[in-house]
Amino acid sequence: MPEHIVGKTSDIDEGTGKTFTIEGQTIAVFNKSGEIFAIEDTCKHKGGSLGEGELDGDTITCPLHGWQYNITNGECLMNPQVKMKNFSVKVENGEISVEV
Numbered sequence: 001m002p003e004h005i006v007g008k009t010s011d012i013d014e015g016t017g018k019t020f021t022i023e024g025q026t027i028a029v030f031n032k033s034g035e036i037f038a039i040e041d042t043c044k045h046k047g048g049s050l051g052e053g054e055l056d057g058d059t060i061t062c063p064l065h066g067w068q069y070n071i072t073n074g075e076c077l078m079n080p081q082v083k084m085k086n087f088s089v090k091v092e093n094g095e096i097s098v099e100v
């Protein structure tokens, strides 16, 4: 699968996320204490942007109604049957690439 460079680790403050559109998919990329993770951005509840949510450890909280997901594997904490896609991420020389 092709890798897409989305920017530098310094572009995403620790403890936050950002949303990117890659190959027509919106993807939220998170910086958890220097570790980078990427999952689908669009909340399965009503479409909130997880990249704009609040990150606490591995947990991102949707800014609209508070559904929570694990950024390391895309699992929804509220409903085990709901899962976001998660994407492989590489960091080389401070540059983040996401495999989509």
Ligand code: FES
Binding pocket: 043, 044, 045, 046, 047, 048, 062, 063, 064, 065, 066, 067
């Ligand atoms: S849209 Fe995410 S919790 Fe409702």
